Amino acid sequence: MSERIALVTGASAGIGFESALALRSAGFIVYAGARRVDRMEPLTAKGIHILSLDVTDDQSMVAAVTAVETARGRVDVLVNNAGYGSYGSLEEVPLAEGRRQFDVNVLGLARMTQLVIPRMREAGKGRIINVSSIGGKIFEPLGAWYHATKFAVEGMSDSLRLELKPHGIDVVVIEPSGTDTEWGTIAGEGLMMASGHGPYKEQAHVMAAALASTSGQILSTPPRVVAKAITRAATAKRPRTRYPVGRGAWSVLALRRVLPDRAFDAVLWNSYQRFIR
Incomplete structure (x- = not known):
């Protein structure tokens, strides 16, 4: 059986970087794409091909897919990992930033x-793996734009x-909990810029501390754990439709299913009380 071809977006750091490595270790020919090409250079030592890829630029996306299909004839597995978190009150975050959040997290993926x-x-087979979040099922104050995009990815x-099943193409969702990457720190900094000095400043300080707590913390999920779930989804004969992964992912999603909205609101906000100074 010929080697399978995987294309990973957002591969310059964190989950994307680790997924490229994990898929290569599993025997895939891997193409890793991101805007920050220099940060992907270490991947080349592992036999991974790196591509300049901006998921907000149509020409860049077309060029990346064309390059892989020209070289290998196909993409067997697409890992849609590129994304970021835009936080801030809906009142204060400019609509231009909301559009950019959708451009990256939803429209780039699409x-x-x-x-x-x-x-x-045409081949009658393939696998699309979309990296969502438990944030595609739950919500947070000051996270309207980010959670809206992840809810969209889920839907x-x-x-x-369903529409691709008759063509032999699987679609899988990965739902990580808080992951030890730069994501939380960057999201928290953006939150403080948007809402750290206005009428939502008290909530902003709490939420920024909560977001930053996922970066470099022992209780956060290492990105390689999420990468293992992505590799399982890529290699399983019949993959699950969803892979919740990381510390607390299953329990948080279970609570969301069984608790009424206001009860879950209370549980969620109480979980942030430790970040109140």
């Missing part, structure tokens, strides 16, 4: 998926799963 589907459909993935 366009990358559009580009690989034709060859997958889009469910629809895709």
Whole structure:
């Protein structure tokens, strides 16, 4: 059986970087794409091919997929990992930033998926793995834009799963909990810039501390753990539709299913009390 071809977006750090390594170790020919190409250079020593890829630039996305399909004839597994978290009150975050959040987290994912589907459909097989979050099922104060995008990824993935099933293409969702990457620190800094000095400043300080706590903390999930789940999803003969992964992911999602909204609101906010100074 020929080696399978995987394309990973957002591979310059964290989950994407570790997923490229894990997929390569599992025997895939791996193409890793991101805007910060220099940060992916260490991947080349492992035999991973790196690509310049900006998921907000259509020409960049077309060029990346074309490069892989020209070199290998196909993409067997697409890992849509590129994304970031935009936090701040809905009142204060400019609409331009909200659009950018959707451009990266939803529309970039959708366009990358559009580009690989034709060859997958012709082959009668393929796998699309969308990195969502437990934030696609739960919510946080000052996280309206971010959570809206992850809810969208969940719904889009469910629809895709059904429409692509007749063509032999699997669609899988990965739902990490707080992960030890730079994501939380960057999201917290953006939150403070947007809402750290206005009418939402008290909530902003609490939420920024909570977001930053996922970076470099012993209780956070290492990105390699999420990468292992992505690799399982890529290699399973019949993958699950969803892979909650990380500390507390299953329990948080279970609480969301069984608790009424206001009860879950209380549990969620009480969990942030330790960050109040």
